[in-house]
Amino acid sequence: MEAVLAGIKVMVTDEGYLTDFSQWTKEIGAEIAKEDGITMTERHWEVINWIQEQVKAGNGLSVRGIKKSGVIDIKEFYSLFPGGPLKLATKIAGVPKPKSCI
Amino acid sequence: MKNLVILGAGTAGTMMANHLRPKLNKKEWNITIVDQYKTHYYQPGFLFLPFDIYTESQVKKVGKKFIPKGVNYVQKKIEQILPKESKVKLEDETLNYDLLIIATGSKIAPEEVEGMKGKNWHKNVFDFYTYEGSLNLRNKLREWKGGKLIVHFTEMPIKCPVAPLEFTFLADSYFRKKGMRDKVDITFVTPLGGAFTKPKATEALGYLLKEKDIKVITDFAIESVDNNNNQIVDYSGQKVDYDLLVTVPTNMGDELIARSGMGDDLNFVPTHHNTLQSLDYKNVFVIGDATNVPASKAGSVAHFASETLTDNILLYVDGKPLKEEFDGHANCFIETGNNKALLIDFNYKQEPVEGTFPIAGIGPLKLLKESLFNHWGKLAFRWIYWNMLLKGIAIPFVGRNMTTKGKKIN
Numbered sequence: 266m267e268a269v270l271a272g273i274k275v276m277v278t279d280e281g282y283l284t285d286f287s288q289w290t291k292e293i294g295a296e297i298a299k300e301d302g303i304t305m306t307e308r309h310w311e312v313i314n315w316i317q318e319q320v321k322a323g324n325g326l327s328v329r330g331i332k333k334s335g336v337i338d339i340k341e342f343y344s345l346f347p348g349g350p351l352k353l354a355t356k357i358a359g360v361p362k363p364k365s366c367i
Numbered sequence: 368m369k370n371l372v373i374l375g376a377g378t379a380g381t382m383m384a385n386h387l388r389p390k391l392n393k394k395e396w397n398i399t400i401v402d403q404y405k406t407h408y409y410q411p412g413f414l415f416l417p418f419d420i421y422t423e424s425q426v427k428k429v430g431k432k433f434i435p436k437g438v439n440y441v442q443k444k445i446e447q448i449l450p451k452e453s454k455v456k457l458e459d460e461t462l463n464y465d466l467l468i469i470a471t472g473s474k475i476a477p478e479e480v481e482g483m484k485g486k487n488w489h490k491n492v493f494d495f496y497t498y499e500g501s502l503n504l505r506n507k508l509r510e511w512k513g514g515k516l517i518v519h520f521t522e523m524p525i526k527c528p529v530a531p532l533e534f535t536f537l538a539d540s541y542f543r544k545k546g547m548r549d550k551v552d553i554t555f556v557t558p559l560g561g562a563f564t565k566p567k568a569t570e571a572l573g574y575l576l577k578e579k580d581i582k583v584i585t586d587f588a589i590e591s592v593d594n595n596n597n598q599i600v601d602y603s604g605q606k607v608d609y610d611l612l613v614t615v616p617t618n619m620g621d622e623l624i625a626r627s628g629m630g631d632d633l634n635f636v637p638t639h640h641n642t643l644q645s646l647d648y649k650n651v652f653v654i655g656d657a658t659n660v661p662a663s664k665a666g667s668v669a670h671f672a673s674e675t676l677t678d679n680i681l682l683y684v685d686g687k688p689l690k691e692e693f694d695g696h697a698n699c700f701i702e703t704g705n706n707k708a709l710l711i712d713f714n715y716k717q718e719p720v721e722g723t724f725p726i727a728g729i730g731p732l733k734l735l736k737e738s739l740f741n742h743w744g745k746l747a748f749r750w751i752y753w754n755m756l757l758k759g760i761a762i763p764f765v766g767r768n769m770t771t772k773g774k775k776i777n
Contacts, residue, residue: 323659325633339590340602343603362560362564363523363558364559364564366529366663366697366711367532367568
């Protein structure tokens, strides 16, 4: 469905994930974060950039994978994106939510 | 003479040997397949073994039976692939290849999570992705008096992503039949946002969990298994008690891939999604669970991929451009208990939806809907696997690429 984020018309899923990464901008990411109660800092963006790079490279995302990467320790990851860090961070990054086949 | 070497004689490797031997000129091409293990397991059967639906002998056969004549079958450990030199080092010899097919699969890596493969491994902490795990779990379930059953998976990607849910549904049926369902509390624990994660499936199948009284804990990123307190602990500090933990550990490609420096973080080989050629080496192709393509790790995917890969190997040999054809097609039966099953048919782009299969408007199988007939389909599949799939025989009416015919797409 269509949504307006940071003044731009974008396509999102029912849960608010962008369906087309090419529509993503930093402003859109910040607005999604705000809706989930997160104020973005430089540290947040570092993690978001890393996630975007992984997805571009076709790599899977998991909390364990993030721990192994050394980009951020897990306690900090949870404190930056409280609740479901991977679910929130992917939404802000404009990439698909980690999924199964059904 | 030229040499084509296939690494791994599992589902994908065996199919490729069967496809290619009749198609590659015997006077020009040697085909060698390497696998250190003698037994070929029917891995979908590991789901049924714990519930006494299948016996040991129904899920394993001698692998050699399925390797065609004219293919050199080498039962040795593979030490390393040297892709720059087009060589494979085995335990006591080195093979040269002109073309290499990597079909080394994926396997569980319980050591990736602290405590998982600890003192209670196969005592009250079980996997069902190995023959040993599945068999030990069967023996445990036969005598288990009930309590908290946790069915859990660690992270994606896993082989047969629906298997943990199917296990949960079959467990519900199993304990009901034994008249002890009231003594068993079943909880499904997932690292994802829900038991179902695709919109159509969530809509169509959400009722199953309620109907079977299965609790769900989502967004659980496991950090450790606490064997002293019988708890799984996640990175946010959340703890879940169990009396019996059935877990799917992290799945990884073979260590051979890491030793050869050819894999990603999880030892899966970077592979072109549509041609199945290695992204790094032109004379290397990858098929089945060993790839990093974003398709399900499943036998049906390997089957469909094997048809494209066969064509691409022949095109490569002739020096012609490869077909960018493979679409991630998967076709999977999903057991829902009480002798019913679902069927899903999907690819890289199309999520599973309702409809009829394989003949549009007729079926006889129904997509994304429970039916008894689908369950018979799943049971019949074991015969199809041993007698058709491994031998590279095409399944009637089911093409390599997914069709949208018969599917209810908005």
